[in-house]
Amino acid sequence: MTTATTPLRGRICLVAGATRGAGRAIAVQLGAAGATVYVTGRTTREKLSEVGRATETIEETAELVTAAGGEGIAVPTDHLEPDQVRALVERIDREQGRLDVLVNDVWGGEHLVTFGKKTWENDLAGGLRMLELGVKTHAITSHLAVPLLIRNPGGLVVEVTDGTAAYNSTHFRENLYYDLTKNAPIRMAFGLAKELEEFGGTAVVVTPGWLRSEQMLAAFGVTEENWRDATERIPDFGVSESPVYVGRAVAALAADPDRHRWTGRSLSSAQLAGEYGFTDADGSRPDAWGFIVASETGKPDVADYR
Template sequence: MSTETSDNKPLRGRICLVAGATRGAGRAIAVQLGTAGATVYVTGRTTREKVSEVGRTTETIEETAELVTAAGGEGIAVPTDHLEPDQVAALVDRIDRERGRLDVLVNDIWGGEHLVVAGFDKKIWEVDLADGLRMLELGVKSHLITSAAATPLLVRNPGGLLVEVTDGTQEYNGTRYRENVYYDLAKNAPIRMAFGLARELEPAGCTAVALTPGWLRSEQMLDHFGVTEENWRDAAEKLPDFAVAESPVYVGRAVAALAADPDRARWNGRSLSSGQLAKEYGFTDADGSRPDAWGFIIAKETDENVSVDDYR
């Protein structure tokens, strides 16, 4: 992996915004950017005083900021509802006022898992309309509001990176139907957003990509299976395919590697996965493995006997 500085903090001096950093991929991305030395503004709706509609009290943006600082960066928590343009504008104004620049923008805003569960594998007329539209607000509208507000600061200096985090690659989502029509739209839209934003950012010397983790062992997923990060493999006894799952650290390292790559523009407009970038940059998951969940999922469609071990 090539980096722009020679020490072990290749992102020292970089200013990053991880929108949607309360838990899961967003939290891990923020922490890994901090590990590389960056200053990271972390946003979300769940704080130590207020809980979002997700309903989890165990993760907060303040805790994420503290983890960023403990990792070697500087974490700054800013409570923000990314569906409120005024709040997002105030966030960007604060970054500009305090730092005068923005080098990395990560759009990881979501928080709609409970809506997916309620509408899983249902026809459009079977899904509650309010739930479906809420998925689009959380997964699409919030990203557009944030990009519209933050890109003027991002393009002020060449070399900026915008990462649209989603679920699924262009290769996979482009030919397969995802859960229900609302979720399908919500997770395909960021891929297309990255494609379009790449064209708009390129003249300023900036890069936009879509990035997906594989089967993510988020806090919510671990709770769903009744396991922890320490004994997560126990869940694979009931669902063998879970053995290809990855920790959030993996996608966090993917973003940090992209941000530290002086030749990141070669990815402009592309749809990427954590497993794909691990092969390119040489990083591993927290346990030293290198899972390729999407490769496994696609391979299993034509070979039921494919081994997880070949994709880990």
């Protein structure tokens, strides 16, 4: 393989929250570009997290990274536990001596989200747990991992969320706790961009569109192979995207020597596909957020947004 096909050879990445979905795909695509990728999460082959899915594990993610051409290293980590995150960062420092890319994708709160209820009607414990899983974990991870990242200039922090800054700033995400959880990474990326400036670092926030994660596919009763069957019931599902799409987006960012031009900004997988020229796994370029916005004032054709 050449540097053209493996532009991240020699780079050290940490994908926090890589058990499934966007995190797994990001880790695999970083591996496909040649990177060494530490993948973390709470679900292992020996232990389940509260998500309750035994079908995806961090060990499997690490194996997929290695099979893609990189080196995957699975480290079981609860990112709500500072001592565990500190031990993770110390291990990366000990084994690699550097960290080039930090992807903050920790979440695992889908099972807590309920829509159609007012804040005071929702379960308080569940709402606060969402904030822990999607906000506190990111703050802990950045606090402990960024000092290693800034040891060398050019480090990249990628916060992962749901929704662009433009969309989330004008739309209520129908559950206050979820809304807060998914807006916080946008501000984190903005703030970290300011703090990383003097160290030559870059921080961005990236959102996929309507993501066909493993959990989403299961909820629709389809697989990645026959996902289009679900469009018979919900035609708009036709604008959805596979996790590969956002994985390629982050890998393209990481490989871009001029990526600092994006620092502090909110980016979508579709926007980055247009910039870097990659496609989803099926060769299309879905633009879910463009479709969602267009749907507010008309009835756009799904085909125009793939």
